[in-house]
Amino acid sequence: MRGAGGVWLRRAVFALHALFGMSAVRHDVPMTMADPPPETTAPIGSAPAMPPGGLRVVAVVALSLAAAGALVIVASVFPGTGPVLTRVWPWLFVAVFPIFATALVTEVAAHPRPAPRRRWATKGNDMFRDLFRWLPPRAGLALKVVLALGVVNFAVFAMTMGGQPVTENGRYYADDKGSLTELTAQQFDQAERTGARGFTGHEVMFDSMSAALLVANSRRRWSERAAGTR
Secondary structure (H helix, E strand, O other): OOOHHHHHHHHHHHHHHHHHHHHHHOOOOOOOOOOOOOOOOOOOOOOOOOOHHHHHHHHHHHHHHHHHHHHHHHHOOOOOOHHHHHHHHHHHHHHHHHHHHHHHHHHHHOOOOOOOOOOHHHHHHHHHHHHHHHOOHHHHHHHHHHHHHHHHHHHHHHHHOOOEEEEEOOEEEEEEOOEEEEEOHHHHHHHHHHHHHHHHHHHHHHHHHHHHHHHHHHHHHHHHHHHOOO
């Protein structure tokens, strides 16, 4: 028997993934963002800054979660691990949100300047250039590798995941948007392992990005303190 809390959490994650996945591939209405008025200033830098040491602590937590996710991905290769991994990966996935939110707020607060009239894609490129400027070279290379592997993992997951694995009356099914396909015990275990590998890949990617943002901002703040600019 699977815990009711774990089942609810997995279904919520699958529902969120389906919702945002649909919004990512459907482009009936072009997504645009109006330029802010020239006289306005973006509300950046108003949040109280976390000390560099605090950023390092949160970065260590993010890296620990990413390492735990990597272990889940490795374990998902072995048959029979589906039931255990299915109980673990939803909690790792949910833990991404506060960590990534902290990293984003820290990144935004680090740039107290007027909002320029330019494309959002250009602003995103500036963020990445600034990120890799402050990261140690090996850490920057490791982040690029993790992001590349995360994209590959997502592509494989999207092509091989046939639906959410569920049980009803002691029988195994894959639930694909309400359509149930009966599975054998081996197929059900494989479906659970595929789901664990796919969603945990997301978790590893975002936790790694969070850790990189936090470390980069920590190094920037130490540099600013040493220079006496903050």
